Amino acid sequence: MARYTIKLSKEEVEELTAIINKGKHTSQAFRSAYILLNCDKGTYSQDPGITNAEITKILKVGDRTIDRIKKKFVEDGFESVLERRPSNQNYTKKMDGDLEAKLVTLCCSEPPAGHAKWSLRLLADKLVELQYVESISHVSVRRALKKTNLNLGK
Numbered sequence: 001m002a003r004y005t006i007k008l009s010k011e012e013v014e015e016l017t018a019i020i021n022k023g024k025h026t027s028q029a030f031r032s033a034y035i036l037l038n039c040d041k042g043t044y045s046q047d048p049g050i051t052n053a054e055i056t057k058i059l060k061v062g063d064r065t066i067d068r069i070k071k072k073f074v075e076d077g078f079e080s081v082l083e084r085r086p087s088n089q090n091y092t093k094k095m096d097g098d099l100e101a102k103l104v105t106l107c108c109s110e111p112p113a114g115h116a117k118w119s120l121r122l123l124a125d126k127l128v129e130l131q132y133v134e135s136i137s138h139v140s141v142r143r144a145l146k147k148t149n150l151n152l153g154k
Helices: 010-021 027-039 052-059 063-076 078-082 097-108 120-129 138-147
Strands: none
Touching: 010 027, 027 052, 027 063, 027 078, 052 063, 063 078, 097 120, 097 138, 120 138
16 A cells, blocks of 8 residues: 655644644544644654554554545545545435335236236336336335335235
8 A cells, every 4th residue: 555644734733733622523533633643744743753553552543544544635635634525415316206106006006927926126127117217226116115114025
């Protein structure tokens, strides 16, 4: 794995020290602040001779965690290390009320020829075949049926 050298500016050291000393922050921010301060090889570092092995013993984190934080700092910048990744808010659900109603109607109908009962995969394929939805997984069908308390086994 590539080795990343952390050289913090005076402002970054002050901000990390402020995170550690006061305020409400996530545990991820505290952990990252401690790791960055201990890995600092710049002119403002407190102890430039500390190794990753010593940091793992002191902070009780793994080598990979330290390497990931160093890599993120070098590649993405100071702010990205202290912030959580944003959640994917742009996701739109495929299964709405209209599609659930069509699914329930389909479940109550006769299964296709050659099958004794509907399966989740058969239902998902039929929804796509009838062009109710462009694509859907059998897991989404299962969730919708579970939510409506339908059971394919009956």
